[in-house]
Amino acid sequence: MYDPRFRPLVATLLAAALTAGCAGTPARPGPTASAAFPADAYRALAADGTVYRLDPAASSLQIIVYRGGPLAEKGHNHIIEARDFRGLVFLPDKGLDEARLDLAVPARGMVVDPPAARSAAGGAFAHPLNDEARTGTRANMLGPQVLDAGRFPQIAVHADDIRGALPWLVVRTTVTLHGRTRRLTVPVEVQAGTEGLTATGRLVLRQSDFGITPITAMGGLLRVQDTVTVAFRLVGRREGKEG
Template structure:
């Protein structure tokens, strides 16, 4: 059996930080991205997961902090800068593939690799699974470092304000028990 999931089943969000002497002037961004996942099953146990994120789907949802509220044009500039950092034209997808799935107290531990641009890094994820009666809710949180993938965070004012190296990733999806 194979489960096919996508953005209509949940959300994948990134939250950036701001660092540098002028960090108070910058916005901490919440970014949404479209995704699709395939979960392979053997009987009642998941055996493999592959999640693919569409880089061009990147949307700046909101910005917290900053001197003024984040405007529409500023969201567009932040999106363009993020796509440049990710080299979205050359590398249109971010991919996570498991090499092992192990049962854990609150769900599963997914062990695998994360590929951003042309770099692949080992990545373990604690996937929480909740029984909602008619459906399952799957969720996880992780931190990804720009430096681990050779990405240079966007900066302004000669580095006095820049996107923090670590980006928080949050994923939640629901799947009906039948169908």
């Protein structure tokens, strides 16, 4: 049985996973307008390589959070999906020096524990959560104590430091959320062709690595584990082509 007292635990951890450590400061940042998406920059680069537009419908971007503690069975593991996002990738014809990525994720486009995702994951995630539990968790996630989507409606990811050699790349990203920016290095497998691109990767993050104390309840008998996982498979279509 889901206990609504535990909804803030999940929402707070989600913010931690997405920001890579930009939550949990005492001072609240001032309102910030979302930066314009840099589509013009990609149009200028297109003559020297290939631009791919990410397709949210064909992609998967999930944040996975885990229950913990002696009474872990009283809580739930959770899958948060980002479904509504905008993204562009540029791969130059020669080398990777000018390669770049931009991704914009509206906070309100994220979905909490979609039944199909839980069923596909199976195992400890197989049991579906009811609509009341999912709605309550999402409301807390978007509220002023966590993502504060009314003031900071967009999560932005930018990368222009991309190394390695296809298909194995090391992507150093800049993540901006809730008025703060952090750097995060991500290993990514990229399959790129004339018509499309697929980028696949998985991150393991610890809240404590970023100065965040994992949320606990009932004197620590129920808690969210320090470790969270971000899993993605991003599909891009070549700009200017039907796909």
